[in-house]
Amino acid sequence: MSIVTPGAKQHGAPSVRRSSTSPIYTLVGALVLVILLTMAPWIVPAQASSTLMNFFILVIMATMWNLLAGYAGMVSIGQQAFIGLGAYATLYFALKGVNPFVTIPLSTLTCAVIAVPVTFLLFRLRGGYFAIATWVVSDTALLIIGAIPFLGGGTGKLMPGLQSLSPAQTAHYSYLATWIVALVVVTGTYLLLRSRLGLVLASIRDNEVAARSAGVNVQSARRLIFVIAAAGCGAAGAVLAISQPFIQPLSVFNIQWAAEMLFVSMIGGLGTIEGPIIGSILYFVLQQTLQQYGAWYLIIFGSLAVVVALWQPRGLWGAFRERFHGELLPVGYWLREPK
Amino acid sequence: MSLLQLEDISKKFGQVVVGEGITFQLEQGDAVGIVGPNGAGKTSLFAMISGDIAPDSGAILFDGHNIAHLSPAKRARAGIGRTYQVPRPFENMTVFENALVAAQQGARTRGQKSYDLALGALERTGLAPFANRQAGSLTLLHRKRLELARALSTAPRVLLLDEIAGGLTDLEVNELTAIIRSLRSDGIAVVWIEHVVRALLTTVERLLCLASGVVVADGEPKSVLASDAVRSVYLGGRVLETRGPNE
Ligand SMILES: Nc1ncnc2c1ncn2[C@@H]1O[C@H](COP(=O)(O)OP(=O)(O)OP(=O)(O)O)[C@@H](O)[C@H]1O
Numbered sequence: 001m002s003i004v005t006p007g008a009k010q011h012g013a014p015s016v017r018r019s020s021t022s023p024i025y026t027l028v029g030a031l032v033l034v035i036l037l038t039m040a041p042w043i044v045p046a047q048a049s050s051t052l053m054n055f056f057i058l059v060i061m062a063t064m065w066n067l068l069a070g071y072a073g074m075v076s077i078g079q080q081a082f083i084g085l086g087a088y089a090t091l092y093f094a095l096k097g098v099n100p101f102v103t104i105p106l107s108t109l110t111c112a113v114i115a116v117p118v119t120f121l122l123f124r125l126r127g128g129y130f131a132i133a134t135w136v137v138s139d140t141a142l143l144i145i146g147a148i149p150f151l152g153g154g155t156g157k158l159m160p161g162l163q164s165l166s167p168a169q170t171a172h173y174s175y176l177a178t179w180i181v182a183l184v185v186v187t188g189t190y191l192l193l194r195s196r197l198g199l200v201l202a203s204i205r206d207n208e209v210a211a212r213s214a215g216v217n218v219q220s221a222r223r224l225i226f227v228i229a230a231a232g233c234g235a236a237g238a239v240l241a242i243s244q245p246f247i248q249p250l251s252v253f254n255i256q257w258a259a260e261m262l263f264v265s266m267i268g269g270l271g272t273i274e275g276p277i278i279g280s281i282l283y284f285v286l287q288q289t290l291q292q293y294g295a296w297y298l299i300i301f302g303s304l305a306v307v308v309a310l311w312q313p314r315g316l317w318g319a320f321r322e323r324f325h326g327e328l329l330p331v332g333y334w335l336r337e338p339k
Numbered sequence: 340m341s342l343l344q345l346e347d348i349s350k351k352f353g354q355v356v357v358g359e360g361i362t363f364q365l366e367q368g369d370a371v372g373i374v375g376p377n378g379a380g381k382t383s384l385f386a387m388i389s390g391d392i393a394p395d396s397g398a399i400l401f402d403g404h405n406i407a408h409l410s411p412a413k414r415a416r417a418g419i420g421r422t423y424q425v426p427r428p429f430e431n432m433t434v435f436e437n438a439l440v441a442a443q444q445g446a447r448t449r450g451q452k453s454y455d456l457a458l459g460a461l462e463r464t465g466l467a468p469f470a471n472r473q474a475g476s477l478t479l480l481h482r483k484r485l486e487l488a489r490a491l492s493t494a495p496r497v498l499l500l501d502e503i504a505g506g507l508t509d510l511e512v513n514e515l516t517a518i519i520r521s522l523r524s525d526g527i528a529v530v531w532i533e534h535v536v537r538a539l540l541t542t543v544e545r546l547l548c549l550a551s552g553v554v555v556a557d558g559e560p561k562s563v564l565a566s567d568a569v570r571s572v573y574l575g576g577r578v579l580e581t582r583g584p585n586e
């Protein structure tokens with residue numbers, strides 16, 4: 001990726017690189033992790049792979065919420081709208097006879113399509129009003145879905161199409177589906193942040209006014225991110241629906257999803273790709289270790305979020321980066337002087 | 340046809356008049372200075388040209404087209420570059436990335452072309468040695484230069500500079516005016532708001548004085564400064580520094 005730049009006369013000809021360090025360790029590390037996580041259902045007990053699945057769902061949601069709030073400045077407390085819509089799209093397609101696993105991409109697409117007109121409503125509002133409006137959107141979706149008898153109305157419905165599989169098979173396949181969705185979402189987000197759009201998002205994150213006058217079309221970047229985040233959360237809803245597999249409106253449209261993605265991204269660090277993953281890991285470690293003490297992990301986690309918001313707004317990963325100048329997944333540009 | 344044309348621009352923030360019947364024209368390669376007391380509406384005028392705020396009435400033509408309804412981003416892409424009086428760096432991005440996003444979005448370039456444009460702007464403003472630094476760690480002097488570098492990276496045809504020489508030493512001011520003169524010779528029109536009039540005098544051939552949103556004088560710099568209108572504006576107020584660095 002070494003490129004000669006004619007513009008630089010006094011300082012030789014710097015080349016532009018996309019990482020300050022060699023990416024080889026990250027690549028090898030990522031590969032090992034991918035292999036291990038793909039084989040997990042064969043090596044770890046069923047209980048652990050079910051925990052991992054919930055972890056993946058949280059990673060997907062937090063990664064999407066970080067794009068929204070951490071980069072595009074859209075604080076949404078209504079992302080559960082798309083979790084629910086994703087879950088119900090999956091139910092709908094499955095009721096129509098589509099294989100539940102095949103419905104995942106269909107549901108993802110459905111949520112993306114629904115998100116487009118929603119942006120035209122939401123983007124008239126700013127800040128707190130925007131946040132509240134996202135919640136209204138979510139509640140509206142809940143009310144509409146709950147009124148459709150075909151989808152089970154308010155009481156919910158069992159996901160069809162899975163009964164031919166043994167419980168072990170179902171667990172196994174839904175683990176793989178969830179893991180693949182998480183992998184696609186995180187890898188896709190990483191590639192997005194490395195692209196031209198990534199630079200645009202970083203500039204909006206840092207200073208919206210200056211971004212505009214530098215030629216950044218903030219509105220269209222926001223719209224795209226909103227649609228992507230809806231699609232990602234829709235995919236999370238789809239895998240959730242398959243793993244549950246009884247779908248109830250109040251559980252898939254639960255505002256707790258929004259609270260979890262918010263806490264996790266904030267603690268891990270908004271505006272970095274690593275932050276939400278670190279936050280999700282912490283959330284699950286706390287949850288697993290403090291399980292026997294009831295809801296304490298939630299209280300601790302909530303307090304931690306407040307502490308981080310007050311003293312370390314860039315989150316744990318931000319603090320780490322400030323101290324060690326390290327990056328696991330570099331998205332920036334580095335100029336290097338020729339040797 | 341003028342490059343930039345303002346016709347009868349007026350703007351009020353509540354009771355505060357920041358523009359009243361402002362009319363002026365700018366040709367390619369022009370260099371115009373703007374002076375005026377604090378709160379005269381100078382920065383607001385730039386904000387109306389760049390699209391950050393909308394005038395209450397009046398027309399703004401760029402290259403003969405009415406740009407009143409264009410977003411700031413579209414105006415930047417059309418060739419209007421601006422700097423901010425209080426620098427607005429992208430703090431968590433490197434200096435190079437700050438310029439690069441402007442080159443890619445403002446000048447619509449890609450790949451190597453965008454790298455060249457951004458790097459050229461850093462070279463020109465003396466920021467190349469800081470290319471990999473986080474913009475948030477820059478001193479005020481370098482932040483002001485970064486404003487200029489970022490505006491230059493959008494490949495502007497008009498450059499709106501808002502007090503980029505404030506607080507600089509004589510030597511730094513000389514460096515800066517040399518940069519700005521070289522921009523002019525590239526055909527970029529420059530409009531420069533500055534309280535340091537001696538810096539302006541070495542660079543501009545026209546001076547505009549704004550007071551309470553009204554253009555009270557417009558013309559050859561020395562005669563504008565000597566005019567009664569400008570003297571009365573500054574009477575009892577801030578005294579203009581008119582001593583040139585070499586005088
Ligand atoms: N967004 C705004 N809302 C309300 N009032 C504003 C706004 N922007 C500027 N003003 C007011 O308009 C007046 C003119 O401000 P402006 O920044 O244009 O002055 P200026 O000539 O650039 O002054 P200075 O030399 O101090 O930079 C000031 O009284 C300021 O307080």
Ligand SMILES: [Mg+2]
Nearest residue numbers: 381382383424
């Ligand atoms: Mg000002």
